Amino acid sequence: MSTRPLSAPLLDAALVGISLLDVWAHVDASEPLRMACALAASFALLPRRRLPLLTFLLTLPSVLLSDAVFAALAALYTLASLTRRRTLLAVCAVAFTLSDMTSLPSPDFDFSTPSTFVTLGYTAATAAAPVFLGQLVQARRDLSLRLAEISRARDHERQLTAQTVLAKERTALAREMHDVVSHQVSLIAVQAGVLQVGSRDADVRQAAATIRRLSVQTLDELRHMVSVLRASGGRPTELIPQPSLADIPQLVDNSGIEAELHTDLSGSLPPPVQRAIYRTIQEALTNVRKHAPGAKATVRVRHEDTTLRVTVTNTAPTRPALPLPSAHYGLVGLRQRAELLGGTVTCGPTADGGYQLCLELPADGGEQRVWP
Incomplete structure (x- = not known):
């Protein structure tokens, strides 16, 4: 300053x-x-x-x-x-x-005496000293301004370079998602459709129908994510449509496990809070499906005084879990999302061998950052 x-x-x-x-x-x-x-x-x-x-x-x-x-x-x-x-x-x-x-x-x-010229030189030097000093200060000031401009230009250039690299990476990621992931999910949907048509077992047909429906939904989400990634460098692209409380019943019904929903919330909550509740339930049900096969889940969404409480509890698994790839970032992301809204996420095993995940948020939804 x-x-x-x-x-x-x-x-x-x-x-x-x-x-x-x-x-x-x-x-x-x-x-x-x-x-x-x-x-x-x-x-x-x-x-x-x-x-x-x-x-x-x-x-x-x-x-x-x-x-x-x-x-x-x-x-x-x-x-x-x-x-x-x-x-x-x-x-x-x-x-x-x-x-x-x-x-x-x-x-x-009197220019007839040498002393006059000595005095003239001394006086001229006295006058030149502040002129040179003032010009030196001006040059120093101009140089400082020029250096500041160069520094700002370099910072801007670094930002542009970083944005260019990020855009290339996002484009490459979008290409990989389209060429590899989408292709494999499409094959899953096709094979599930074949199994649904060709099997005589009702349970198998129902499971194949669920796999096919989830594969189609995953393809739609992948296509949208690819479009978002390829839109880098242009205007910001909104991740739409955004889930809300109205989508939770469908989420529970299509979870692929036996689950019950108990809620007393309305759709008047801020959108970030509704998204946090939806994503928490989605992640919890996914973990139940992956790590506790055959377990039953209960989802409770309550408004208690000034706190919104979401609990997802599952019973003990009835069969061993299949080894599935996981980066273990799901719970980390849920905790970060909750912290940005002024809440907390806790989880741990229950006494009967099951597992429980609990989300607590302030009812006013102190939003600090918008999450997709």
Whole structure:
């Protein structure tokens, strides 16, 4: 954070004070004209940043009439640090040199003696010093601004590079999902349809119908996800349609396991809360189907005071679970989703050998981030 608004007035006051000391040291109080010009030059430094050229011109009479030159040198430095007109700076430096060498009211230019040229060189060097210093400060300021612009440009370039790499990765992922996963799920749906038609066992036909229906739903979701991934780089694509409380009964009925639903919630909850409840039940039922074959599940969704409580409890499995691939990210994602809404997810085994997952959310749904 810049401190210039606070330090600039103090610096101006310090310059005025030093200039007044210069006046006290070089101007006799018995000479009112010179004293007035010197004092005017000192206080003219106050608006030096807003009116640098006018400030310098107001300090020249003090240089012409007295030896109090500090105010003029400060004004010349300010002008050099703010203007880019080199010709103007040269003229001002020459004006200071001639004014400092002139002794009004009786000017004396005697170029017949070497001392005059020595004085001229010394005075010209004195005038050139604040000009060069001011130009150096201006160049440093321009360089800092240029470096800041380069830094911003590099940051922007890195962001564009990262976005380009991400877009390529998402495109490759979409291609793999379309060419590999979708193809395999399509084969599952076809084989399930063949089994549904060709089997004489009612239970087998029902299981095949369930597999076929779930495969078709998975294909639809995969196609939508592929379209979302391929839309990277364009406008944000909404993951639609979003599940809500109204979709929970269908989710439970199509879970492929024996499950009961007990709920007293309405559809007036915020959409992120409804999605969190739906995804929690979906993940819990999927885990029951994968890890507890033959178990029965009970889903309870309750509104208790200021808390929404969702529990999914399953009985002990009746047969061994098949070894299925799992990345173990499901529960982690549920906990993160719940934390973003101000809630918690707990889970663990029950006394009868089953398992229970519990989601608790505040009823007001303190949303911090929208999850799909």
